[in-house]
Amino acid sequence: MKAGRRALVMDDIGRRITSRALVAGDKVPSIRSCAARLGISPSTVVEAYDLLVADGVIEARRGAGFFVADKPQPFAVAETGPQLEREVDPLWVARQSIDTGEEKQKPGCGWLPADWMPVSSLRKAMRSMSSARIDLLTNYGSAKGETGLRRFLSRRLHDQGLAADPDQVLLTGSGSQALDLVCRMLLKPGDTVLVDDPCYFNFQALLRAHQVAIKSVPYTALGPDLAKFEAALTEHRPRLYLTNSALHNPTGATMSAPTAHRLLTLAEIHDLVIVEDDIFSDFEPDVSPRLASLDGLERVLRVGSFSKTLSASFRCGYITARPDWIEALTDLQVATNFSGPSPMVASLLYSVLTDGGYRKHLDALKTRLVACRGDAIKRLGELGFSPWIEPRGGFLLWCELPGQHDATELARAALQQGLVLAPGNVFSVTQNMGSFMRFNVSQMRDPGCYETLDRLLTGTLNT
Amino acid sequence: MKAGRRALVMDDIGRRITSRALVAGDKVPSIRSCAARLGISPSTVVEAYDLLVADGVIEARRGAGFFVADKPQPFAVAETGPQLEREVDPLWVARQSIDTGEEKQKPGCGWLPADWMPVSSLRKAMRSMSSARIDLLTNYGSAKGETGLRRFLSRRLHDQGLAADPDQVLLTGSGSQALDLVCRMLLKPGDTVLVDDPCYFNFQALLRAHQVAIKSVPYTALGPDLAKFEAALTEHRPRLYLTNSALHNPTGATMSAPTAHRLLTLAEIHDLVIVEDDIFSDFEPDVSPRLASLDGLERVLRVGSFSKTLSASFRCGYITARPDWIEALTDLQVATNFSGPSPMVASLLYSVLTDGGYRKHLDALKTRLVACRGDAIKRLGELGFSPWIEPRGGFLLWCELPGQHDATELARAALQQGLVLAPGNVFSVTQNMGSFMRFNVSQMRDPGCYETLDRLLTGTLNT
Numbered sequence: 061m062k063a064g065r066r067a068l069v070m071d072d073i074g075r076r077i078t079s080r081a082l083v084a085g086d087k088v089p090s091i092r093s094c095a096a097r098l099g100i101s102p103s104t105v106v107e108a109y110d111l112l113v114a115d116g117v118i119e120a121r122r123g124a125g126f127f128v129a130d131k132p133q134p135f136a137v138a139e140t141g142p143q144l145e146r147e148v149d150p151l152w153v154a155r156q157s158i159d160t161g162e163e164k165q166k167p168g169c170g171w172l173p174a175d176w177m178p179v180s181s182l183r184k185a186m187r188s189m190s191s192a193r194i195d196l197l198t199n200y201g202s203a204k205g206e207t208g209l210r211r212f213l214s215r216r217l218h219d220q221g222l223a224a225d226p227d228q229v230l231l232t233g234s235g236s237q238a239l240d241l242v243c244r245m246l247l248k249p250g251d252t253v254l255v256d257d258p259c260y261f262n263f264q265a266l267l268r269a270h271q272v273a274i275k276s277v278p279y280t281a282l283g284p285d286l287a288k289f290e291a292a293l294t295e296h297r298p299r300l301y302l303t304n305s306a307l308h309n310p311t312g313a314t315m316s317a318p319t320a321h322r323l324l325t326l327a328e329i330h331d332l333v334i335v336e337d338d339i340f341s342d343f344e345p346d347v348s349p350r351l352a353s354l355d356g357l358e359r360v361l362r363v364g365s366f367s368k369t370l371s372a373s374f375r376c377g378y379i380t381a382r383p384d385w386i387e388a389l390t391d392l393q394v395a396t397n398f399s400g401p402s403p404m405v406a407s408l409l410y411s412v413l414t415d416g417g418y419r420k421h422l423d424a425l426k427t428r429l430v431a432c433r434g435d436a437i438k439r440l441g442e443l444g445f446s447p448w449i450e451p452r453g454g455f456l457l458w459c460e461l462p463g464q465h466d467a468t469e470l471a472r473a474a475l476q477q478g479l480v481l482a483p484g485n486v487f488s489v490t491q492n493m494g495s496f497m498r499f500n501v502s503q504m505r506d507p508g509c510y511e512t513l514d515r516l517l518t519g520t521l522n523t
Numbered sequence: 524m525k526a527g528r529r530a531l532v533m534d535d536i537g538r539r540i541t542s543r544a545l546v547a548g549d550k551v552p553s554i555r556s557c558a559a560r561l562g563i564s565p566s567t568v569v570e571a572y573d574l575l576v577a578d579g580v581i582e583a584r585r586g587a588g589f590f591v592a593d594k595p596q597p598f599a600v601a602e603t604g605p606q607l608e609r610e611v612d613p614l615w616v617a618r619q620s621i622d623t624g625e626e627k628q629k630p631g632c633g634w635l636p637a638d639w640m641p642v643s644s645l646r647k648a649m650r651s652m653s654s655a656r657i658d659l660l661t662n663y664g665s666a667k668g669e670t671g672l673r674r675f676l677s678r679r680l681h682d683q684g685l686a687a688d689p690d691q692v693l694l695t696g697s698g699s700q701a702l703d704l705v706c707r708m709l710l711k712p713g714d715t716v717l718v719d720d721p722c723y724f725n726f727q728a729l730l731r732a733h734q735v736a737i738k739s740v741p742y743t744a745l746g747p748d749l750a751k752f753e754a755a756l757t758e759h760r761p762r763l764y765l766t767n768s769a770l771h772n773p774t775g776a777t778m779s780a781p782t783a784h785r786l787l788t789l790a791e792i793h794d795l796v797i798v799e800d801d802i803f804s805d806f807e808p809d810v811s812p813r814l815a816s817l818d819g820l821e822r823v824l825r826v827g828s829f830s831k832t833l834s835a836s837f838r839c840g841y842i843t844a845r846p847d848w849i850e851a852l853t854d855l856q857v858a859t860n861f862s863g864p865s866p867m868v869a870s871l872l873y874s875v876l877t878d879g880g881y882r883k884h885l886d887a888l889k890t891r892l893v894a895c896r897g898d899a900i901k902r903l904g905e906l907g908f909s910p911w912i913e914p915r916g917g918f919l920l921w922c923e924l925p926g927q928h929d930a931t932e933l934a935r936a937a938l939q940q941g942l943v944l945a946p947g948n949v950f951s952v953t954q955n956m957g958s959f960m961r962f963n964v965s966q967m968r969d970p971g972c973y974e975t976l977d978r979l980l981t982g983t984l985n986t
Contacts, residue, residue, distance in 0.1 A: 071847075074847070075847060075850060075851060081854070151854050151857055151858065154666075154857045154861065155666055155853075155854075155857060157663075158663045158664070158665055158666050158857075158861075158862055159665050159666050171662070171663065174657045174658045174660075174661040174662055175657060177657075177660075177661040179657055179660065179661065182660050182661070183653045183654065183660070184653075186649055186650075186652060186653035186660075187649075187650060187653040189649060190646045190647075190649035190650040190653065191646065194637045194638060194640075194642055195637045195836075196836060197637075197640075197642060197645050197646070197649075197834060197836055198637040198640040198642065198645070198834045198835065198836055199634070199637055199835055199836055200620075200621045200634065200830070200835040200836070201621070201836065202621055202622050203617075203618055203621055203622050233696050233700075233838070233860060234860055234861055234862075235861075236859060236860050236861040237696075237859065237860045240859040240860065244732060248712070248734070249711070249712055262857070262858065262861060265854075265857065265858035266858050266859055268858065269707060269855055269858045269859055271711070367663070371660060371661045371867075372661065372662055372663040372862075373658075373659060373660055373661055373662055373663070373664065373865050373866045373867045374865055374867065375696070375838070375862075375864065375865045375868075384534075384537070384538065387538060388538065390618075391544075391614050391618075391728075392732055394614055394617045394618060394621075394725070394728065395614065395725065395728035395729050395731065395732045396699060396700065396703040396729055396732055397696060397697055397699050397700045397703065398617065398621075398697055398698075398699040398725060399621055399697075399835075399838075401838065402836050402837055402838045402865070402868065403836045404834075404836045404837065405838075405865065405868070
C-alpha cells in the first residue's frame, strides 16, 4: 500500500512536469504541502522524492528544497495511477468548468448560460448552411479565413475607432488560440511576460506552455498600477504585456484613457509589445479607450472571439495586427494547424452577425446582466461578500470574502456540494488573492447557490 | 529605386525570421542565391545585408557567410513592402494550395475534390444538427471532446488491432493541431526530431515552429532505411520520430511488418518516441502493420483526422496515446485552445460516421481512386514521368521527372499557367528531391493539366 502512495506522489509530480505546470528549475511543492494535499504521511513523500531524485527527475538543493532537474525525464515516473484530485491551479477552474456536467451549478465559469445565446438565430443559420456551397462544407479554408467575416470585423473595428483593413484580420480557431499564435510569434523560452495581478487564469497556463517567466503588476480600478508597471519594465525587461483593457477578467474593471496613454508611452520607451485580449468588448455599454486604437496597431495586437456572445461551440477567434505580423501569424497557423477555423463555421457566424438581430441580442444581454448583477451584489452582500468594484458591464464580479475565509478552501468544499467556484488565487501570479472570489452573475439565478454558499461559510468549513 | 530593392531583401529576411523559417544561428541565404531569387544585383544584396548587420538582425562570420543574430530584432526590418514571391519552401505549397481559388487546378494539393466528399450525408447531418441540444450549439465542449465520437474511435481502433479506451482518445482541432500538441508535450527547443526523406512538407514547418533540429532518414518502399535509421539514432539522439506508416506522404509507400518491428526495437533501445500520423489510413485496401498497434501505445502516439475522407472544413482530429500522455495533452490543449474541436462539429461527424453510409463512401472512393491512379500513371508516363512505386491506395503519386528537369522550376512555371504543383524539395530536409514531384491523382481529371505539363516540359522552360 505504501508503494501505491509513493506512486501517487511520483505520478503527481510527473504529470505536472509532462503538462509543463512545472518546468526545469521550478521548485517542487514542499514535502509538507504535498503530504497534506494528498493526505499521506510526510515520510512517504520523502521516499517518493528520493526515488524521483534517483531517477534524475528532480534534484535536492541543500536548505532550499527540491527542484525540477534541468533535463526532466517524466517518462520514468509516468506510471498510470489512480486519478488524483487536482491541485487548485489555473487549469483546475478550466477543467472543472468545462468537464462538469449540467447537474452542477457553475458560478465560477466564464460564460453565459446556454439559453442566453441567440439559439433560434443559430439554428436558422445552420439550416441555411446545410445547403451552402459544397466547398464551404468540405474544403480547407483560406489561410487567413473567410473573407466575408474578415470584412465584417474590419468594418466593426473601424466603427470602434480602429483602422484595420480586412487583410489585417486573421481568423483563428479561438480567442485562446489567437493568443497562443501571438506568443509563438513573439516569445522564446526564457523571455519574460507581464500580466495583471489578478489576471485571467488561463494566461498563466498558456504562458507556462511557452516556457516564459511570468511577472505581474497589481491591477487597479483604472488599469495596471502605473508606477509598478514602469518599475517592472525596468527590472524585468518583459517582451510582452498581456491584458484585457475593457471589462478586465476577473475584476470587471476598465482601463482609463490616461492610463492607456501612459501605458503606451512606457511601452514605446521600453520596446514592449502589448496584446489586448478584447473578448468581453461586446458587453460594454459604450466603447472605452482601447490600446489598439490609441496605438494604431503599431505595437499592440488585439484579439477577440465570438464565444461569449454567440457560441462557444463554434470555435472562432481573430487577431488584428500590423500587416507584417499578420503575415507571420498566418504562416505559423498553417504550420501548426494547417488552416484556421472551419470555413463552414466562419460563414455561419458571419450570417448570424449580419442577420440584423445581433445588435438587439446584445442589448437584451446587457439589460439582463444589469438585473442579474444587481441581484448578485445584493445577495452576496447579505452573505458578507463585498464587490471590489461594480463593473460597467459583463458578467464578472470580483468579490472579497467575508471574515478570514480562504477562497481555495471554500471552492474545494463547494465542489463537494455541486458548486464550481473560481477562487482568487487561480487568477494570481503572486498568490495574494486568497481572500477573493470571481463570480459569474449570470450563473447564479438559482437561489440554491446562495444557500450552499451560506452553509459553507457558516458551518461546513468549521468541521 | 535601389532603396526599394534593398528593402525587398530586408523585408524578405525579416519575414523569414518573424515566421521562424530562420531562427537564431541559422545561415542566411548566400548573397548570390538571394540576388538570383529576387532578380536583383548581388551588390544590392550586399548593401541590404550590411544594413541588417548594422541593425543587429544578422551577423557576418568571416569566410562562412551571414547568420541570424542570437537575439534577432525583426521589428526593425519589418517594414511593409510589396508582396514578394515566396521562396518555394515547405509553406509555399500549403499557402498556394489553400489560398488559390477554384479557377486553378491543383495536382499539388493534398486532398480530394469537394464533390468526392459525402455531401448529401453532410447536408443531412447539418440539418438535423440545427435542432440539436442547445448546449451542443452554444457551450464549450468537454476537455477531451465529445464522448460519442471518442467511443466510436475507440471501437474502430480496436477493430484495427489497437486496444485504446475512449479515455485514451483526445479530440483536437485538426490532425495538424494534434501533432502540434504532441510536439509541445515532448519537445523543447534544441531537441532533435527525425523525419523521413522525403516527408510531408508541413512536418518541417511545424518542427521549425518548435525550434527543434530536424534530421532525416531516406525512405524506402518498405519504410525508413533501417541501417541509416539506427545510425541517426546513435549520432543525433533524437527525441521523436514523426512518420506516416501507412500510405506515406508523399511517396504512398507502406511500412512492412519486419521494418515496423525492427523500428520499435530500435526505439526501445534508444528511448525514442514515435508519432504515427495516420491521416490516410481510411484509404488502405486492407489494414497494414501499424506501429501504434504493435507497440500497444507504449512509446507510439497515433494521430488521425477526418479531413481527407469526410470534410476538411469541419476541423477535427484526434490523438490516441497512453493515459498519462492523454491527460497531459488535454491540459496543454486547455492551456492553448481552452477546449478542443467544436462539440457541434464533433457531433456532426459522429452522426455522419455512424449513419451507415461511411463504409460505402470509402469503398466508392477507393474504386474511383484505382481508376484515377491508373489513368494518371499512364498519362504521366507518356510525358516521361516515372512513378517511384505504385501505391496500394490513397491519392498520392510520387514521380521522377523526365530528363534533367528541376521540379521547383517546373512548379514555378506551372503556377503562371494556373497549375499548383508540389515540387520534390518541399518534402525534403536534405533538398535531394529536386527531380521528384508529388501528384494527386484525384485532382488531374482535366486533360488540360497534362497538356500544360507537356508544354512546360517541352517549351516554356527553354525560354
